[in-house]
Amino acid sequence: MKHIETEILVIGGGATGTGVAWDAALRGFKTVLVEKRDLTHGTTGRYHGLLHSGGRYVVKDPQSARECIAENRILRRTHTHCLEETGGFFVVTPEDEGDFPDRFVAACAETGVPCNEITVAEALRREPLLNPRVSRVFEVPDGAADSFLATHATAQAARIAGAELFLYHEVVGLLVEGGEGECRVAGARVRDVANGEDVEIHAAMTISATGAWAGQLAKMAGIEVEIIPGKGTMVAMNHRLVNTVLNRCKMPADGDILVPIHTVSVIGTTDVRVTDPEHLRIEPWEVQFMLDEGDKLVPGLSKARVVRAWAGVRPLYQEGYTGASREATRQFTLLDHRERDGVAGLLTITGGKWTTFRLMAEKTVDKAVGHLGELKGCITANTPVPGVEQGFYWLGHRLHEVEAARLQGQLVCECELVTRSMLENAARNNPTVTLDDLRRDVRLGMGPCQGGFCTYRAVGILHEIGDQRSEIGAVDWNVAFLQSPAYNQDDEAGNRHLPLTIDNSPLAISSPNLLLRDFLQERWKGVTPILWGRQLKQERLDELIYLSLMNADHLPDDGGSSPLSEFYNFDTTPNENMDIPE
Numbered sequence: 315m316k317h318i319e320t321e322i323l324v325i326g327g328g329a330t331g332t333g334v335a336w337d338a339a340l341r342g343f344k345t346v347l348v349e350k351r352d353l354t355h356g357t358t359g360r361y362h363g364l365l366h367s368g369g370r371y372v373v374k375d376p377q378s379a380r381e382c383i384a385e386n387r388i389l390r391r392t393h394t395h396c397l398e399e400t401g402g403f404f405v406v407t408p409e410d411e412g413d414f415p416d417r418f419v420a421a422c423a424e425t426g427v428p429c430n431e432i433t434v435a436e437a438l439r440r441e442p443l444l445n446p447r448v449s450r451v452f453e454v455p456d457g458a459a460d461s462f463l464a465t466h467a468t469a470q471a472a473r474i475a476g477a478e479l480f481l482y483h484e485v486v487g488l489l490v491e492g493g494e495g496e497c498r499v500a501g502a503r504v505r506d507v508a509n510g511e512d513v514e515i516h517a518a519m520t521i522s523a524t525g526a527w528a529g530q531l532a533k534m535a536g537i538e539v540e541i542i543p544g545k546g547t548m549v550a551m552n553h554r555l556v557n558t559v560l561n562r563c564k565m566p567a568d569g570d571i572l573v574p575i576h577t578v579s580v581i582g583t584t585d586v587r588v589t590d591p592e593h594l595r596i597e598p599w600e601v602q603f604m605l606d607e608g609d610k611l612v613p614g615l616s617k618a619r620v621v622r623a624w625a626g627v628r629p630l631y632q633e634g635y636t637g638a639s640r641e642a643t644r645q646f647t648l649l650d651h652r653e654r655d656g657v658a659g660l661l662t663i664t665g666g667k668w669t670t671f672r673l674m675a676e677k678t679v680d681k682a683v684g685h686l687g688e689l690k691g692c693i694t695a696n697t698p699v700p701g702v703e704q705g706f707y708w709l710g711h712r713l714h715e716v717e718a719a720r721l722q723g724q725l726v727c728e729c730e731l732v733t734r735s736m737l738e739n740a741a742r743n744n745p746t747v748t749l750d751d752l753r754r755d756v757r758l759g760m761g762p763c764q765g766g767f768c769t770y771r772a773v774g775i776l777h778e779i780g781d782q783r784s785e786i787g788a789v790d791w792n793v794a795f796l797q798s799p800a801y802n803q804d805d806e807a808g809n810r811h812l813p814l815t816i817d818n819s820p821l822a823i824s825s826p827n828l829l830l831r832d833f834l835q836e837r838w839k840g841v842t843p844i845l846w847g848r849q850l851k852q853e854r855l856d857e858l859i860y861l862s863l864m865n866a867d868h869l870p871d872d873g874g875s876s877p878l879s880e881f882y883n884f885d886t887t888p889n890e891n892m893d894i895p896e
């Protein structure tokens with residue numbers, strides 16, 4: 315069995331884990347991160363997309379509000395290109411009566427969240443589809459955040475600082491030494507899920523940043539960590555109904571935020587306790603509820619076309635808490651298992667929000683530093699990740715680049731403006747390729763047709779490039795420019811923008827038919843809960859393309875499976891009592 319020695323082992327490749335690896339590597343620690351699937355496989359890749367100003371928490375949870383506004387300001391400097399400066403409104407709809415708006419204003423002042431009341435007429439001028447019956451509107455510095463790009467950028471920054479990242483590597487056991495009284499975690503046994511080989515990683519400090527899976531991880535060391543897994547469902551509409559984040563001005567509840575992100579707008583969320591963070595089922599009432607609540611912010615929202623529904627699980631933690639997940643604290647928790655359980659060498663960081671991942675990482679590494687006895691300060695708040703020079707994201711950036719460089723003929727995915735070069739570069743760089751990895755890398759299949767027209771093209775291209783492995787080494791891969799059509803294109807003289815190194819290892823999964831099957835399953839997962847109206851027509855067309863024309867469910871794949879086949883195969887039992895919106 316392969317052995318690796320490191321100082322810090324980070325488990326989990328979400329926002330928190332990559333943040334911890336980045337921070338630890340910058341402080342000079344030898345750092346290894348393992349993630350059981352691709353980066354952002356967990357909640358980070360299934361969240362709402364809001365860069366919190368803190369406004370949501372000012373009344374209910376002032377500490378979270380203070381953390382959010384402080385981190386909001388920092389992330390604008392360190393992760394600029396991953397953010398869109400949409401701004402946010404807190405609006406008082408006819409349903410939101412009472413003294414909450416005045417308490418909100420006072421609490422904003424108390425917590426330092428900038429809040430400016432504007433007239434309803436001004437709000438309607440800026441957001442014409444906003445409910446004209448709102449009585450008050452407060453402006454706050456909310457934003458939209460692309461967690462796929464941000465997590466990749468943080469990971470790239472961690473690599474540049476010296477961290478090693480192993481994706482598709484799952485921790486199957488913790489290395490526990492000693493007995494009662496002097497028990498210690500000395501690393502982990504990790505399985506490469508692509509080839510089944512095990513690796514032992516020995517570490518002075520193991521940090522679990524496994525989100526909703528933190529309880530399962532801790533159990534490997536015989537420790538009880540009771541995560542409160544609150545599932546939240548979100549629904550994406552097929553275009554940007556608004557350009558500003560809309561929040562209801564009331565105590566946080568379900569379906570009260572609409573976030574414009576990339577080409578769509580997302581209404582969310584619910585909060586329901588679940589038992590399994592991996593396999594989530596979306597119920598029809600959740601979708602219907604989101605649409606009904608959305609109508610209160612933007613009348614007629616429910617009549618727009620819904621393109622997808624998905625769910626993520628909040629990794630909430632509150633010692634001894636037994637109530638509803640909606641009421642559980644949104645603050646983060648750092649568990650030092652030496653102090654809490656008498657097990658040295660293991661920390662768990664959980665809870666919090668995407669917006670506070672950097673702070674969570676800072677506090678975690680501070681704690682590790684304390685144990686490892688080396689006093690090195692955190693510098694992430696003043697260290698931009700690669701790509702910030704591009705400035706804030708703006709909706710037209712891809713179209714602008716495609717038009718300026720005349721790349722229309724190169725498009726593989728017209729909805730998200732993904733060019734062939736973007737796809738090829740992303741595929742050649744991935745340690746294990748699935749189409750879902752490429753979706754996260756370049757937003758393949760994430761637009762209104764949900765992969766209907768780009769999936770077969772992408773599979774054809776992957777078939778063509780087959781086993782030609784990357785000319786671009788993973789370490790050098792400039793993820794900051796992953797989503798830029800122009801940057802991925804060779805210039806007129808045939809020169810590449812991308813740094814080149816040779817990596818001849820074969821693609822771990824090279825069966826395009828298998829990739830196609832798995833990806834179609836994955837896309838179906840998100841559209842089955844919303845099959846009515848115009849989306850049903852789109853799906854019927856996609857079904858004809860893939861099942862009738864291409865016979866996709868009978869293409870030979872040698873009965874193969876990818877590391878994600880099991881995850882993609884979902885429960886197809888029809889939902890009972892399906893109330894179909896008119």
Ligand SMILES: Cc1cc2nc3c(=O)[nH]c(=O)nc-3n(C[C@H](O)[C@H](O)[C@H](O)COP(=O)(O)OP(=O)(O)OC[C@H]3O[C@@H](n4cnc5c(N)ncnc54)[C@H](O)[C@@H]3O)c2cc1C
Nearest residue numbers: 326328329330350356357358362364485525546628668669
């Ligand atoms: C519905 C919903 C909406 C949200 N919206 C927002 C929002 O708009 N703004 C905001 O700021 N926050 C939001 N949040 C909160 C935010 O998304 C989470 O707090 C954050 O993404 C958690 O990141 P994480 O890295 O801690 O966990 P995760 O992203 O879940 O990462 C944990 C990782 O650990 C990996 N892992 C688990 N077990 C193992 C193992 N055995 N071996 C190796 N790897 C393993 C998983 O695959 C996963 O990738 C939302 C949360 C939910 C549920």
